[in-house]
């Protein structure tokens with residue numbers, strides 16, 4: 388890696404941060420474009436999030452991604468957010484603006500929609516209802532993205548139904564809560580099913596959902612990326628549904644930060660996909 392004293396600096400804050408794939412993604416693009424820049428993992432203790440984020444302008448750092456457990460504290464620490472972060476109440480991308488103020492984005496919705504359009508070019512937001520399994524941070528971002536995209540009916544099912552109800556209450560129609568026990572019935576007539584729970588991850592229980600009611604034309608996405616080919620995707624493929632795995636979202640969610648800090652909007656190429664996919668096969672979740 389080559390960078391000079393004039394290098395543009397960005398990074399990712401997490402605790403722990405060693406599992407983050409963001410340095411591999413951003414430093415790949417920095418090398419590819421020959422940018423004088425560097426992207427660093429910052430191990431920031433949870434009680435120091437605000438202090439670390441507020442130090443960015445003084446250090447001349449252009450911005451950072453923010454991963455667990457800092458996303459909510461980052462939301463509280465920035466001066467302004469985009470509309471997705473405002474609804475999710477979590478920020479995963481912080482940019483230092485010219486005047487030194489801090490702008491927070493949640494790029495998961497963008498990443499998911501870009502990956503969906505790339506994986507299923509024919510998908511349209513008005514194809515029909517979407518079913519989201521989960522009501523955690525990722526699910527909230529997906530609900531915001533699908534709401535903004537104009538999906539007419541967004542059905543959210545979560546094990547803890549109070550969280551799904553809270554999400555639906557905060558977001559408003561077309562987002563609505565469905566009981567976890569009724570998640571299979573909710574698939575009837577839908578055009579999109581997304582797993583945004585942590586079920587199906589390596590080391591976790593499998594996601595149990597019978598797909599009998601799901602139309603053959605529906606697209607099935609799993610944002611879990613360890614492993615990339617989850618049981619849900621295998622089941623969906625075996626009955627002829629088109630599928631999208633979690634790698635595209637992981638790559639595309641990184642683009643807005645890279646563009647803001649380093650001045651180029653990169654498109655994930657096959658070499659980067661291969662690099663990440665190889666790592667994800669072997670790394671623990």
Ligand code: NAP
Pocket residue numbers: 495498520521522523524525526545546547548550583584585586588592610611612633634636637638640
């Ligand atoms: P989170 O906020 O911790 O939410 C976890 C979700 O999983 C909650 O809805 C939780 O339900 C549900 N869940 C956990 N254990 C369950 C079980 N045994 N049965 C039923 N539901 C269960 O996590 P997150 O940040 O939203 O992330 C969720 C998943 O998305 C993770 O696998 C993460 O790696 C993945 N993700 C991928 C990307 C990408 O770029 N591809 C980006 C972000 C996240 P309760 O509310 O009932 O606990």
